[in-house]
Amino acid sequence: MLYPLRFKPFLKFYPYGGHRFAEFLEIDVPRDRTIAETWEIADHGPEQSVVINGPLAGKTLRDLMVEFKQELVGDEVWERYGDYFPLLLKFLDCDKRLPAHMHPNDETARLLGLGDTGKSEAWYIVRADSGAAAYVGALSGLGGGDFQQAIENGDPYDGVMKKIPTRTGDTYFVPPGRLHGLDAGNLAFEIQQNSDAGFGWEWAGFVEAGIVSPQDARRHKSLAVEHALYEDGIQEQTREVVLQEDDDERAFCCACRYFVLERLKIRGNTDFHDKQARFNTFTVLSGAANFTGNGEVAFAKRGESLLIPAGVEVKIEPNSLAGAGEVELLRCYVPDLQRDVIDFLRASGASDVEIAWLGSYGSGNDLLPLLDLRQDLFDVTVAERHQAAVEHANSRDETS
Numbered sequence: 001m002l003y004p005l006r007f008k009p010f011l012k013f014y015p016y017g018g019h020r021f022a023e024f025l026e027i028d029v030p031r032d033r034t035i036a037e038t039w040e041i042a043d044h045g046p047e048q049s050v051v052i053n054g055p056l057a058g059k060t061l062r063d064l065m066v067e068f069k070q071e072l073v074g075d076e077v078w079e080r081y082g083d084y085f086p087l088l089l090k091f092l093d094c095d096k097r098l099p100a101h102m103h104p105n106d107e108t109a110r111l112l113g114l115g116d117t118g119k120s121e122a123w124y125i126v127r128a129d130s131g132a133a134a135y136v137g138a139l140s141g142l143g144g145g146d147f148q149q150a151i152e153n154g155d156p157y158d159g160v161m162k163k164i165p166t167r168t169g170d171t172y173f174v175p176p177g178r179l180h181g182l183d184a185g186n187l188a189f190e191i192q193q194n195s196d197a198g199f200g201w202e203w204a205g206f207v208e209a210g211i212v213s214p215q216d217a218r219r220h221k222s223l224a225v226e227h228a229l230y231e232d233g234i235q236e237q238t239r240e241v242v243l244q245e246d247d248d249e250r251a252f253c254c255a256c257r258y259f260v261l262e263r264l265k266i267r268g269n270t271d272f273h274d275k276q277a278r279f280n281t282f283t284v285l286s287g288a289a290n291f292t293g294n295g296e297v298a299f300a301k302r303g304e305s306l307l308i309p310a311g312v313e314v315k316i317e318p319n320s321l322a323g324a325g326e327v328e329l330l331r332c333y334v335p336d337l338q339r340d341v342i343d344f345l346r347a348s349g350a351s352d353v354e355i356a357w358l359g360s361y362g363s364g365n366d367l368l369p370l371l372d373l374r375q376d377l378f379d380v381t382v383a384e385r386h387q388a389a390v391e392h393a394n395s396r397d398e399t400s
Contacts, residue, residue, distance in 0.1 A: 002071060002309035003296035005056065005064075007049035009090075009305075012037035015205035018095025020187045024127060025091070025303030037092050040305035041281055043085040044194055054296045061085060061307075074278035074310030077334050084117075086334055087259055088194040089281055089305055091126070094186040100135065100156045101200035102224055105176035112223075114197045120364070121192035122173045122238075122254040122261050123182065124330060126285065128166040132185030135161040136172055136236045138228065140380065147225045156202035157181065164236050171238045171253040171261065175364025177229035189283060191332045193258050199224040232380045233361025241350050241358065253330075255341045255358040257366045262331040266316055273313040276340070280308040280333045287327035290317045338370055353377075 011029065017036030021029045029035055041061065042049045048060040056064065065085055070078035077086065092098075103119035104112070123134075135157050138147075142160065150159030157163070161179045166186055174180050181204075182188060199220040206212040212220075240263075241252040249265040266289070274280055282291070288301035293314040300306055308314055318327040335341060345355050352371045359365035361378035368375050 001294050002056075002068060002312055003054055003294040004291040004298040004312065004314055005051050005307045005309070006053045006298050006300060006304065007041060007061070007307070008052050009038035009040050010042050010047045010049060011035055012039065012090075014211065015209050016094055016096040016098050016184075018093045020093040020095070020127070021091065021303065024187060027303040034095065035093060036095075037090050040089040040091065040283065041307055042088050042090070042194075044088060044196060053298050068309070070310070072279060072309050074276070076277040076336075077279065077310070080334070084194065086194055087281070087332060088192050089283065089332065090190050090192075091303070092123075092182065092186070092188045092190055094132075094182045094184055094188065096184050097157075097204055098181040098183070099200045099204040099206055100160065100179070100181045100202040101198045101220075102179050102228055103174075103176050103195075103198045104223075104227055108176070108227055109195070109197050116195040116197040117193055118176045119193045119195040119197050120173075120175050120256050120258050121190055122171060122256075122259070124189040124191075124253060124261065124263070125166050125168055125170045125172075125186060126189055127187040128168050128170070129185035132166045133163050133183040134166050134172060134180070134186065134236070135163050135183060136174065136178065136180040137162045137164075138179050138230050138232060140232045140384075142230055144225050144228070144230070147228060151201050151221055151225075160201075162236065171240070172236055173238050173254045173256065173358075173360040173364075175229070175256070175360070175362070177227055178231075178362075178364065179224075179228055189285075189330060191254075191259050191261050191330075199227065201225075229362060229364065231362035233378050234380060235378075236360070238360055239354070239357035241345055241354055243348055252341070252345065252358055254360075255335065255337060255367060256364075257337060258334070259332055260335045260341060264329045264331055265326065266318055266329065267326045268318065270316045271313065272308070272316055274308075274310075274333070276333075276336075277310055278334055279310050280331060282306045282308065283330040283332075285328040285330060288319050289327040289329075290319055291315075292317070337366060342367065342370055 014036035017034040043061040106118035251263040254261040283305040359367040
């Protein structure tokens with residue numbers, strides 16, 4: 001019988017990592033080297049999360065998929081994805097600037113034979129240092145020729161992307177094609193499609209470290225130019241829709257066809273039961289709690305994640321180490337956007353525009369067509385784009 005599952009994360013020692021996992025999240029990771037990512041819940045080839053609690057301890061997520069199939073992920077998810085576990089959760093310690101890159105969509109990944117799906121992702125900024133920022137979204141008016149020229153000129157960040165100051169608690173949705181690279185000073189949680197496909201035009205030490213081959217690094221530049229989204233939105237952050245449910249708070253942070261990201265503040269014992277036939281994941285942002293289901297108790301504190309198998313009813317009991325009796329969680333799941341987001345939030349009093357903001361701007365917003373709203377609703381106007389380009393050029397002149 002399945003129960004709330006905790007995992008040992010799979011660690012990634014990429015060049016941009018630091019010590020925030022040990023020093024801020026206080027999770028059990030090696031302290032003698034820098035760590036860039038902890039893949040909290042992952043079933044990606046050899047990159048596997050391993051169960052550490054209960055009778056299934058020692059099994060990988062792949063083992064569970066083989067053994068339990070739809071009992072683990074739910075009939076709804078199994079019918080859609082089969083044996084493919086659709087999500088990957090991770091933390092990122094951006095002690096240094098990340099590579100400048102973008103991700104393909106499913107169709108491009110298939111046509112290019114990448115061996116992975118496309119990749120949509122979203123970041124929740126767990127902690128932003130003073131002065132931290134994110135490169136995300138193409139510069140106003142950027143086109144393929146401009147992009148190529150910036151690469152040739154050795155200007156892969158400021159010559160291509162907008163630089164946005166980050167704040168703790170911000171959420172960014174990054175659909176396939178959107179140019180991006182988190183800058184130094186961010187500790188972020190990421191929910192994404194279960195894929196590692198991406199095209200970088202500045203790999204920021206990954207080639208020298210042997211992670212990306214020189215051949216791929218050269219090839220990626222033209223692929224990035226070809227498949228980039230040349231769009232410009234009003235803002236890069238999504239806008240939360242916050243609901244009060246008795247003493248608890250439920251905030252919708254981001255939504256697309258592949259996943260929904262919610263933030264929950266639970267201030268007392270709570271029974272969680274997803275009536276839909278799907279799994280859920282919880283990641284603890286602050287505090288701690290016992291998660292009890294099918295007779296097994298899983299304790300999780302800040303920086304730790306759980307997978308709640310489909311159909312498992314869970315009692316969440318905040319057990320804050322500071323005695324505050326509150327736990328803050330990130331919840332992720334595979335949605336039916338119409339049912340789980342649009343219809344639910346409309347019934348809760350949210351407007352269609354408020355709901356649409358959960359998908360960011362541009363062609364990557366999966367909510368706009370379902371809401372019968374214009375795909376360019378959150379795009380900037382031609383005049384705004386021109387003014388932004390002038391301001392960007394002036395700001396670069398002042399700092400050069």
